[in-house]
Each structure stands twice: as C-alpha cells, then as structure tokens.
Amino acid sequence: MDDDPIPLSALQHAVYCLRQAALIHVERLWEENRFTAEGRVLHAAVDRQGQRYSRGVRRVSALPLSCRRLQLAGVADLVEYHKSEAGEIPYPVEYKRGKPKLHRADEAQLCGQALCLEEMTGLSIPEGALFYEQTRRRVVVRFDMELRTLTERVARELRETILSGVTPPAIYEKRKCDPCSLIELCRPRIAGRSAKAWRDREIDKLLSEAQGG
Amino acid sequence: MKKLLNTVYVTSEGAALSKDGENLVVQVEGEERARAPFHMIASVVAFGAVLLTPPLLQACAARGITVVLLDRNGRFQARVEGPTSGNVLLRRQQYRASERPEAIVRSLVAGKVANQRAVLQRALRDYGEETQISAKTAIEAAVARLGGILRSVQISTSDVNALRGAEGEAAQLYFGVFGHLIRSPDPAIVFRGRSRRPPLDPMNALLSFLYTLLTHDCRSAAETVGLDPAVGFLHRDRPGRPSLALDLMEEMRPALVDRLALSLVNRRQIRIQDFRMEDNGAVLLNDESRKTVLSAWQERKKTERRHPFLDETAPLGLAPFLQAQLLARHLRGDLDAYPPWFGK
Ligand code: SF4
Numbered sequence: 427m428d429d430d431p432i433p434l435s436a437l438q439h440a441v442y443c444l445r446q447a448a449l450i451h452v453e454r455l456w457e458e459n460r461f462t463a464e465g466r467v468l469h470a471a472v473d474r475q476g477q478r479y480s481r482g483v484r485r486v487s488a489l490p491l492s493c494r495r496l497q498l499a500g501v502a503d504l505v506e507y508h509k510s511e512a513g514e515i516p517y518p519v520e521y522k523r524g525k526p527k528l529h530r531a532d533e534a535q536l537c538g539q540a541l542c543l544e545e546m547t548g549l550s551i552p553e554g555a556l557f558y559e560q561t562r563r564r565v566v567v568r569f570d571m572e573l574r575t576l577t578e579r580v581a582r583e584l585r586e587t588i589l590s591g592v593t594p595p596a597i598y599e600k601r602k603c604d605p606c607s608l609i610e611l612c613r614p615r616i617a618g619r620s621a622k623a624w625r626d627r628e629i630d631k632l633l634s635e636a637q638g639g
Numbered sequence: 640m641k642k643l644l645n646t647v648y649v650t651s652e653g654a655a656l657s658k659d660g661e662n663l664v665v666q667v668e669g670e671e672r673a674r675a676p677f678h679m680i681a682s683v684v685a686f687g688a689v690l691l692t693p694p695l696l697q698a699c700a701a702r703g704i705t706v707v708l709l710d711r712n713g714r715f716q717a718r719v720e721g722p723t724s725g726n727v728l729l730r731r732q733q734y735r736a737s738e739r740p741e742a743i744v745r746s747l748v749a750g751k752v753a754n755q756r757a758v759l760q761r762a763l764r765d766y767g768e769e770t771q772i773s774a775k776t777a778i779e780a781a782v783a784r785l786g787g788i789l790r791s792v793q794i795s796t797s798d799v800n801a802l803r804g805a806e807g808e809a810a811q812l813y814f815g816v817f818g819h820l821i822r823s824p825d826p827a828i829v830f831r832g833r834s835r836r837p838p839l840d841p842m843n844a845l846l847s848f849l850y851t852l853l854t855h856d857c858r859s860a861a862e863t864v865g866l867d868p869a870v871g872f873l874h875r876d877r878p879g880r881p882s883l884a885l886d887l888m889e890e891m892r893p894a895l896v897d898r899l900a901l902s903l904v905n906r907r908q909i910r911i912q913d914f915r916m917e918d919n920g921a922v923l924l925n926d927e928s929r930k931t932v933l934s935a936w937q938e939r940k941k942t943e944r945r946h947p948f949l950d951e952t953a954p955l956g957l958a959p960f961l962q963a964q965l966l967a968r969h970l971r972g973d974l975d976a977y978p979p980w981f982g983k
Binding site: 452453454455591592593595596611613616617619620621622624625626628629632633 | 726728729746749753756757786789790793865947948949964965968969971972973974975976977978979981
C-alpha cells in the first residue's frame with residue numbers, strides 16, 4: 427500500500443475531469459501553456475510563508491495542510507483566523523487566476539483545505555473564500571453537505587485512480603474538452619475509435635487504388 | 640497543436656556554443672554567428688569539433704533540450720540529457736508489450752511497406768513516361784509485389800518472425816529498384832543496393848546521413864512521451880541500440896528521407912562533387928554539402944501534412960512525436976492498436 431498523500435491541488439483537476447488529473451498525476455504530462463505559467467507566477471508570489479495581521483485578523487500564508495482520513499496534503503495560499511465567541515476559526519482563502527467558473531473545481535479544492543484544517547484543529551469550518559485575480563473579487567464559499575460530499579467522493583476516486591496507475595478513458599465533451607489545456611496530450615476525439623479497423627480500411631483503400639492493386 | 644520546435648545543427652568546426660541569459664549563442668572565431676532563445680529549441684546537434692560550455696549544457700538539461708554530439712561524418716558520439724522524462728508505469732506496459740510484439744509489429748511493417756510502395760507509385764506517376772521500359776516494368780513489378788506483401792501483413796495470422804521476414808523482403812524489393820528512381824544527369828550518382836557502414840556510393844551516403852537525423856528525432860520523440868527508446872518491437876533489443884527509435888523511424892523513412900534524397904539529387908541540389916571518397920571505399924557527403932542537406936531537411940520538416948489517423952494538419956517534422964504519442968496511448972489502453980503512419 428502506497429502512503430504518499432494526494433496533492434490537494436489535484437482535487438480541482440479531478441473535479442473537472444478525472445482523466446485530466448490522471449494525465450497530470452499518473453502520466454506526469456503537463457503542457458506548459460500561458461495559463462499554467464501565469465498560475466505559477468501568481469503562486470510564487472503567494473508561496474512565501476509568513477504571518478501578519480491586518481485589520482485585527484491574523485493571516486498565515488503558505489500554510490502546510492494534511493488530512494490523514496482522506497490522505498490529502500498540500501499548502502494553503504492563505505488561512506485567515508476569524509475571531510468568534512468560540513475562539514479563532516480558520517478561514518481558508520485560495521488565489522485563482524481568471525474569474526469564477528461554472529464548475530465546482532475551485533470550490534472543491536478549497537473544501538479539501540477546509541477538511542484538512544478541520545482534522546488538524548478539531549474545529550468545524552463553515553466557510554472560506556476564493557479570490558479571483560481577473561475580477562479582483564472574493565467569492566465566499568460555504569462548505570455545505572453537498573460540497574463536502576462531492577469533495578470526499580472525488581478525493582477517493584482520485585486516490586483509487588492514482589493507486590491503480592490506470593488513466594480512465596476519455597469522453598469527449600465539447601464544453602469541457604475544448605478549453606482543456608491537456609487536450610493535445612489527451613486526444614479525447616480518438617477515444618473509442620478502433621485503430622485496428624481504421625488500419626484495415628486504410629490498407630484496403632491503398633490496395634484498391636488504380637495503380638498496382 | 641504542439642509547436643514544432645527547432646533543432647539547432649552546428650556544423651562549423653571550432654564553433655563555440657554558450658549560454659547568454661535565456662539564449663543559446665553560437666560563436667565562430669570569437670564572432671557571434673547565431674542566437675536562439677531556449678524556449679524555441681528542442682535539441683542541439685553538433686557535428687565534429689564543437690565546444691559546449693558547462694553552463695550551456697546545464698541550461699539544456701534543465702529545459703529538456705537534448706544535446707547530441709556526432710562526429711564530422713554524422714556518426715553518433717554522445718548524448719546529453721536532463722532528468723529522464725520516462726514514466727515508469729508506461730515503460731512497464733512497453734516492456735510487457737515487447738514480450739508479445741506481433742500486434743505493434745504488424746502496424747509498423749504495414750506502415751513501412753505501404754510507404755515504400757507509395758514512393759515507387761509516385762515515381763511512376765511523375766516520371767513513368769520518361770523512364771526506360773525495362774526500369775518501368777521493374778518498378779511496376781515491385782509495386783505489385785509490395786501490394787501483395789502489404790495484404791499478407793494485414794491478414795495473415797503469422798507470428799512476429801514472419802512479419803520481420805516480410806519487412807526484409809519488402810526492403811529488398813524496394814531497394815532493388817530504388818536506383819531506377821534517380822534521374823540526376825550525373826552518371827556517377829548511383830545506388831548499388833543498400834550499404835550502410837560505410838556507405839559505398841553517393842546515394843547511400845545521402846540516405847545514411849538523413850537516417851541519422853531521423854533516428855535522432857525519433858529517439859527524442861520517444862523520450863518526450865515517456866517511452867524507453869531502447870526497447871523496441873520490430874527491432875530486437877541489443878545493448879546500445881535505440882530499438883524503439885528505429886521502429887518508429889521505419890514507417891517514416893520512405894516519405895521523409897528517401898523522397899527527400901531523391902529530390903535533392905534529381906533537382907541537382909546535390910551533385911557528384913558534393914561527395915568525397917575515402918581510401919576504404921566509403922563515400923561521404925563533404926562539409927559544404929551537409930549544410931545544403933540540413934537546410935533541405937529542416938524545410939521538409941516544416942511541410943504541413945494531414946496526419947492520417949488524427950485527421951489534423953501538422954508539420955511533417957512532428958510525425959515522430961505524434962506517432963510516439965499514439966503508441967503511448969495504445970500501450971496505455973486508450974487505443975486497440977497502434978495506428979500506422981501512412982504518408983501519401
Ligand atoms: S481533453 Fe477532455 S477528457 Fe481529456 S483531460 Fe481534458 S477534459 Fe478530460
């Protein structure tokens with residue numbers, strides 16, 4: 427049994443598409459494109475660990491996190507500690523390039539951080555926030571049952587996939603695949619096509635052409 | 640589409656390659672001759688006595704740019720590579736498949752025979768009228784026989800040795816008439832059957848030189864997708880032999896190399912004075928003509944083609960990468976077979 431934890435950042439890929447997460451974490455394919463490069467620059471700025479106070483809130487950046495139950499580990503961009511009657515409640519904040527998305531990948535990644543923080547502190551964490559670079563807005567994310575269930579299910583599926591070492595087959599969906607940065611490596615359009623049948627058809631065609639048939 | 644990155648070929652004796660910021664710089668006798676940003680380069684191929692500085696080698700290794708050292712004649716000397724991009728799970732699949740290679744070998748041989756046949760058919764189409772009757776008949780006979788071999792490769796239940804045999808027979812037929820495709824008015828440009836180490840006539844010298852370049856591209860393609868270039872299917876393992884690179888290359892040789900070699904001599908871009916003869920009978924391209932061949936090779940790689948299976952347009956130079964990628968997808972279980980590269 428393999429005890430390496432799953433990187434928290436893989437959760438967002440797995441929510442978007444389990445195959446995408448496998449291409450990155452099993453096959454180690456990574457197409458460096460503008461988006462990933464920008465993402466790295468942004469993270470490099472955030473990744474310096476430190477603690478500071480602003481407007482009375484303690485803010486810890488680049489905080490290492492882990493969750494034994496789900497075998498997740500990673501680093502939170504920023505965790506704020508909000509004061510309440512029960513004491514300080516951790517409040518994870520994740521920086522994202524771009525703008526809020528229609529799918530729940532970013533929320534699930536943040537929820538994964540919350541699950542780690544809950545296990546590490548024994549506190550219950552009701553919400554956190556995503557900060558989007560492009561809109562420069564904070565979007566509050568509530569860790570409700572639905573999001574928690576989604577996050578835990580995906581974390582388990584991802585773990586099974588990584589342990590099996592088998593990339594799940596592609597299913598081409600225009601909306602999902604066309605903007606996917608791994609489309610050239612994934613080639614979802616050839617999934618399900620028979621290369622054997624294609625080869626035989628091509629050979630038949632070549633041999634039936636007028637010359638030398 | 641993945642970008643077709645450049646290969647920097649350095650042929651000047653005494654050239655010095657160094658790193659300047661994010662650039663590769665080529666100097667000859669202290670003078671800067673060329674400069675290219677690293678992110679545009681896939682590999683560096685240096686012929687003969689070329690100096691490479693340690694910071695340059697480090698920069699290349701860190702960025703996945705392979706550096707290949709060849710001697711003046713294009714013979715392989717050494718290769719500098721960064722941390723291997725190999726994927727252990729994929730390689731295990733590759734090794735497992737190499738124990739039972741029939742299915743992949745069938746595709747490789749089918750692709751190769753089909754492409755050899757296409758070269759001959761094309762020559763008949765383009766020059767059939769001007770070709771001597773006897774030569775024309777011989778080429779036609781080879782085309783017909785290659786068609787028969789292709790059919791047998793497609794349908795027979797034969798084992799891998801029979802498939803290897805079919806490949807060998809096809810090569811004999813093909814190279815048996817290949818000399819008839821030479822239309823250079825230089826009577827000394829001849830092809831007397833395939834000879835390798837050393838090449839014994841000008842056409843063989845040209846082919847051998849170009850095959851070296853293609854091997855290098857195929858080897859890099861295999862590495863790029865995480866495959867082990869040393870473990871092949873059609874070519875049996877032999878220490879030091881890049882068997883998988885040679886496998887990938889088989890299908891592409893006719894369209895990428897053989898046709899280019901023919902067009903170089905037939906258009907008289909390469910003439911008899913471009914070769915030199917050694918005392919041992921070896922025939923080699925001379926230094927000046929290698930530059931002509933290299934730039935023709937670079938041009939050929941830029942030609943856009945429809946990729947037969949992916950049905951997308953891509954530069955010919957990406958074919959080794961795309962085929963390696965498809966092979967990896969087959970080994971991973973995404974495809975039920977390895978789709979051959981049928982170049983038209
Ligand atoms: S191209 Fe589609 S199937 Fe492939 S990884 Fe991306 S989203 Fe998933």
